[in-house]
Each structure stands twice: as structure tokens, then as C-alpha cells.
Amino acid sequence: EDAGEARALYERVRILCWVMTGPRTLETKARHVRATWARHCNVALFMSSEVDERFPAVGLPVQEGRHQLYWKTIRAFQYVHRHHLGQADWFLKADDDTFLVVANLRWLLAGRSPERPIYFGKRFKPFVKQGYMSGGAGYVLSKEALRRLVAAFASRTCTHTSAVEDLALGQCLEKVGVEAGDSRDTWGRETFHPFPPESHLTDKFSQSFWYWSYCYYPIVE
């Protein structure tokens, strides 16, 4: 098997992945992320509210719980900015029940400059004019986008507006001029998916399901 191209991209398109997890799900979920796709990231970090030297997990100064998600996200990005900015070009957030095909993410980002303020993910349309990215499907910020995000909090341009992490982040990024990118492939098919493959491939979502009104681009079943 010839992995030459994949290896070249690994050097050229450096991705730092940080995984949103917690003390209770380290062993049940994050461990399996670490054993599978996280290995393909240039740098992989696991963000929790408690430090765990052995795993290893970063201890952020937040509490656990759904209402703390946005705080966790902000603190995580700040941590990454302070300690790992030089190690990567792109900065990805994922949950501990997200599966990433990192090689394909590199292909998506290969033609883009990390100095441009842009971020990618599964684009949703409501509430934010340019749309925002689904938290669960994972989203990735360019280096410039990360810089602007951290600066916005330092200057209080953005504050903790809501517990709805992905929406609040999307609002902040729009405010500081970070573009919401189109992550679809050259045939217009989605690359970030908020559900497992079976759901997208075979489920017929009912007409009243929220998904229909959220997707930025037309849904294909």
C-alpha cells in the first residue's frame, strides 16, 4: 500500500485535534478515540475539567455539565493558543463520540491558507447570518481564526453569551470576521456529518425533525 501522498499531507497540513471529554467519560469514550482516529492528528489533546497525568488529559478551570460547554470550549481554545500555537496550522474541536477521518480533513484543508480567517464544519443556518458549525460533527479553525477568537475574548469583544456552545461560537466568529467555510466536496456532498453513517444513509427523518430547517445546504438523504 502506497501511503506517500497521505504522509506528505501529514507534514504539510498540520492539524491539532482537541477532544471535549470529562472525567467520567475518559475511560468509556475518550479512550477509544485515543486508540483510533486521534492517532492521525499531528497533536491530540483531551480536554477535561480535571487533569489526568496518565491518560493524559488537560484539566481546564471549568465544571462539568451541559451548561458549561461554551466555557469549556473557550478555555480549551485559550489553552491551545497559549501552549500549542506553533505546532499546527489548523485547530479542530471534536466530541468524544465524534469520528474523524483525518486524512480527508487534510485533503479538504490542503488548498487553504491557515493565515486566512476561516473555519469549517457541518454548516447550520439559523440564528447566525453566515451560519454556524454543528458542535457534535466537529469544526476546525484556521490559525488566524484561532488568534482572532482568543483576542476577542481578551478584549471582551466576545463574551460568554450562552451555554449553547456551537451557536455562541458561531456568533463570536462572525463578529470578528471569520468566514464560515463551505466544507462540501467537489460534487456538493457533505463531509461533516452530525449523525452516524447509517442515519444519513438510511433514515428518513420526519418532516418535523429540526434537522431539515437547520442545514445550510439542501439535505440529501
Added chain:
Amino acid sequence: MASSKSLMNLLTFTFGSAIGFFVCYLLFSIILEEQVKIQPHILHNDPHGQHSADTDNNQLQGQMNFNADFGQHKDENKNIAEGLYQKVKILCWVMTGPQNLEKKAKHVKATWAQRCNKILFMSSEENKDFPTVGLETKEGRDQLYWKTIKAFQYVYDHYFDDADWFMKADDDTYVILDNLRWLLSKYSPEQPIYFGRRFKPYVKQGYMSGGAGYVLSKEALKRFVAAFKMNKCSHSSSIEDLALGKCMEIINVEAGDSRDTSGRETFHPFVPEHHLIIGYLPKTFWYWNYNYYPAVEGPGCCSDLAVSFHYVDSVTMYHLEYLIYHLRPYGYLYRYNPDSAKNPEEQSKNEAEEDNQKLKQKISEN
């Protein structure tokens, strides 16, 4: 009297408030249902709430024509697969029944069955629309062996010359035909041999699991059909795969080793998770004692060139089809020549020679 009046009042009050609570409850439950739709963020990070159980077949409305858009893979090099398709002709017959046509067989038809050189669906009744072959048997587990015998008989009578290998699968088996052709390309259809997931009990040379699918060579099929005319094998048994295995031994058809060049199994009696996850199948499970070769769980369980999985429900049919034939990690050139894996230097030398030859040919053509 004053006390009975106040009692009446109390009763009326209680009754009235009961009705009031009941009406409010109804109203709230209706309103909250609406609200749930407006507050989707609760479901946002909990998509599993929406993901219905595999057994909910109501979700799978109709089949999907997965591979209809041929244009999407036009830059893919399929030369080897297409060459093998011509060279190793496989007839597949799928064991199904009238009650499973819509629920199961339809999804087999929409996914892997199209890659067989010839595909037949065997049922107790004929169905011209699907289409299925009517074997004129009854349905039921105890009829499985009888159905198998009649199915192979039908194939022998009508399609013997149209294929080299004859594969039996269930309507909850997923078969990767391209890998099966690769496996069989090293054998001659004139050999009396058959392949599948080999089990060890009861039959000296072992027998092949029914659900994981098994494939007979042309010679094996010929001998199998003849065995019944000459009464060498018994017609009745409630255990289809075991009975077939016993018969194969009697007629001197060899039980082949279907493992890949690294010794990993290719035919699987369960879906990938059951084999890949260490500890998934309890140690007391029958499986551990049945496997002819040492059973492996975890990453060594399954060949990269796996041929089949069993207990695959309708949703998983499409899931597997997507993962196997569509999803790819970018940047890898899959130039698969597993036999040469042991000697990479020699392989690249051979490939360089091949390329040189082709170049010479091209030059001489011009």
C-alpha cells in the same frame, strides 16, 4: 345541614380541580411537544436520541440505488477487478422466503448482489416481479437443507455452464465479491473443493458455516447433485450447513482454507463489531469451540480482504456498502498485491519489469 353542604362544596371543589388539572396536563403535553421541536439544542449533542434501533425497519423505506451515479468514480482504476470478473465467474444464490423479500432480500439486491456474475433469489414460492425462483418447498428452519439441495439442483439444471463457482448466502449475509474472486482465482473450478468459514465439530475435515456463506467449485456442485441421485447423501436434516458438510466429506470434496496470506479469516459468521471488539463475544459462547482454526478477536480477526459478514440487517447493508466501496481516506494508493507483501523488494522489481514491458509494447505499437 351545614356540614353536608360544606361536604358537598368540598367534593365539588375537589372534582373541579381534578378536571382542571387534567385539562392543564393535556394542554401542557401538547404545547411541550411543540416546544421540543423549537428547542432542538437539547437533541443537538444527543443525536443518539434520534437514531432509532436497528430493528426498526420502518425507517428503511424502499431500497436505495447506491451505485447509480457511475460518474463519481470515473477516475478510479478498476482494471484488476474487471479482469477478475471475466476470469472468475461466480453465480450467487440467496436463501430467502416470501416474508423476507421486502424486508431483507430487497436490500441485498440493491447492494452487493449486483456484483455477482449471476444472481438468483431462492424462495419456497416463485415471484415473477422480484424475481425469485420457486423451489416448491415449505418455509421454516427445518426446511433449510431441503431448500439448499433443491436450490443447488436448480442451479445445476439451468446455469451450470454459466459460472465456475457457486456461492450460497443468506438474505442477511453481506458478500464482498471482489475479494471472493481474489480468493478463488488461485484455484481451479475443476478441483473438488469448497470454501467458507470452517467449523470443526462433527465432521472430520470440518464444515462451512451456513450464515457466513459458502462457495462450491464447479466440480463440487456436480458431485453434490450426483450424490442425491445415487443416494450417497441423506436428504433430510434440520441443520443445513452441517448436513452439507457431511455430504461434502462423503463425496470427497475438500474443505478449503479460506484464510488470507497472513492467516486471517475472510468469511465471518457475525458483523464486524462482534469480531473486532475484544471481549464482545463471551468466552462461554459456542463460537470459540466451533472454529476450525484458532479464533482471534480484535484487529487480527478479520482480513483486509474479507469476503463475508453475517447477521447484517438492512440498514447495515448500506452502511457496509458505503464504507467498503465509497468512503476512502485520501492519499493512499491501494495497489494491493497481498502475496508479494512478504518480499517488497522483489515486488517492486517485478512491477518495474512489468512497467518496462508495457512501455516496450507501447513503443513497438507506435
